[in-house]
Amino acid sequence: MSDSSRREFLTGGLAVGATGLLLPDLAIATETSGDLGSYGDFVANQRPPAQAELAATRLREIAVPAGQAPAANARATEDNILGPYHRANVPFRAKITPPLEPGTVLVIRGRVYGLDTRRPLPGTMLDIWQADARGRYDNDDPQRQPAANLFVNRARLMTDENGYYEYETIHPGAYQIGPNAWRPPHIHYWVRKQGYRDLVTQLYFRGDPHQRDDQFIRQSLIIDLREVRIQHGTYKVGTFDIILAAR
């Protein structure tokens, strides 16, 4: 083999020095991933500042808030109508809606307190049910009732050691109940704790136009929602604290 053909063989027929085809003299082998424990820090450090802030927001927003004990002159949470759509024995879930349920994602959280002690009440059961984003319940069609083991947009929860509860759901829709009567978006609660009076109530969302067309809503049961923006979208957060009257 001649010198020129040997050189062509070694370089694969490429012109020596073609941009990007040969490694630079000081190249080193691609690194292994190393210590996975530091991966989060590594990723955070590589993100542009705006992305890093959204990532930090995501963590900050899932921190459990401190809570606000009821004032000395606080009153028990107002009750509200049970309505026709409650079902018994729904499963315990941390999420009210099925996976990927259409609608604006909501995180609702709060604490349950005793009016007598003004302290949180651990082990309080919350029975929660709501309409979907179009204002439909899983059992609102008498002709098509759900199977006995099928529960959509319903769950039970227990408060933790600090009286805290939290769930993910979607913003319920309004529904019409008469010619000029609407139920504005709301979430039903049935709250039970031994030694305290059962509380059947509903939470509502500030600013919904259908609140003018509803005779059942109570101003004390309206909460504010705050929008949270994270890397992969937005959701809304609201706080609904509950105060139970002792028996």
Ligand SMILES: [Fe+2]
């Ligand atoms: Fe309802």
